[in-house]
Amino acid sequence: MKKKVNSYIIPFTLLKNGEHSYLFSIEKELFQDNNYDEIHDCQLKAHITFTKNSAILNVNFHVYGTVNVTCDRCGDDFDMEINLDKKLLVKTDSIIHSEEDDMISLGKDEVDFDIAPYIYQYIVLSLPMQRIHPEDKDGVRHCNPEVLKKLKNLEVKESNEEQYIINTNKKIIHFKEDHLNN
Numbered sequence: 001m002k003k004k005v006n007s008y009i010i011p012f013t014l015l016k017n018g019e020h021s022y023l024f025s026i027e028k029e030l031f032q033d034n035n036y037d038e039i040h041d042c043q044l045k046a047h048i049t050f051t052k053n054s055a056i057l058n059v060n061f062h063v064y065g066t067v068n069v070t071c072d073r074c075g076d077d078f079d080m081e082i083n084l085d086k087k088l089l090v091k092t093d094s095i096i097h098s099e100e101d102d103m104i105s106l107g108k109d110e111v112d113f114d115i116a117p118y119i120y121q122y123i124v125l126s127l128p129m130q131r132i133h134p135e136d137k138d139g140v141r142h143c144n145p146e147v148l149k150k151l152k153n154l155e156v157k158e159s160n161e162e163q164y165i166i167n168t169n170k171k172i173i174h175f176k177e178d179h180l181n182n
């Protein structure tokens with residue numbers, strides 16, 4: 001059996017009343033175990049805080065750090081910043097386990113709770129559709145310059161070809177007009 005590298009378990013029902021705070025280091029295995037290969041590596045922390053004074057806990061997730069992803073513009077990998085806050089309601093006095101949008105009810109035989117699926121989901125859903133090297137303070141993107149040069153050459157070639165087609169079409173139109181006028 002594969003050894004679990006890191007666990008993200010909080011024993012909600014066993015905890016005393018009062019404030020609680022947990023700091024987890026998120027390992028890249030969280031993504032690999034879910035077969036999510038768009039995050040290659042990560043430097044992430046999840047800070048979980050809540051106050052227990054009733055059977056409904058308002059749990060705050062603060063996830064921050066970086067994830068290593070591929071740039072959609074130049075194809076190089078880069079570290080993208082993550083900084084997100086989420087809230088999850090955890091009900092600890094239910095009889096059966098149930099889950100809906102931002103609320104989970106723990107069944108009576110559940111003494112602890114694995115928050116890994118939530119952390120995973122929050123991070124993956126926070127990624128933008130398009131991932132591009134960010135701009136630095138001078139407004140410069142650190143994309144691979146070699147790749148950008150090749151892309152630029154390709155663009156020039158394409159626009160030359162387009163211009164050729166436009167010119168050819170113009171000639172054809174002129175030719176037709178000349179014939180119609182005669």
Ligand SMILES: [Zn+2]
Pocket residue numbers: 071072073074075076132133142143144
């Ligand atoms: Zn790039």
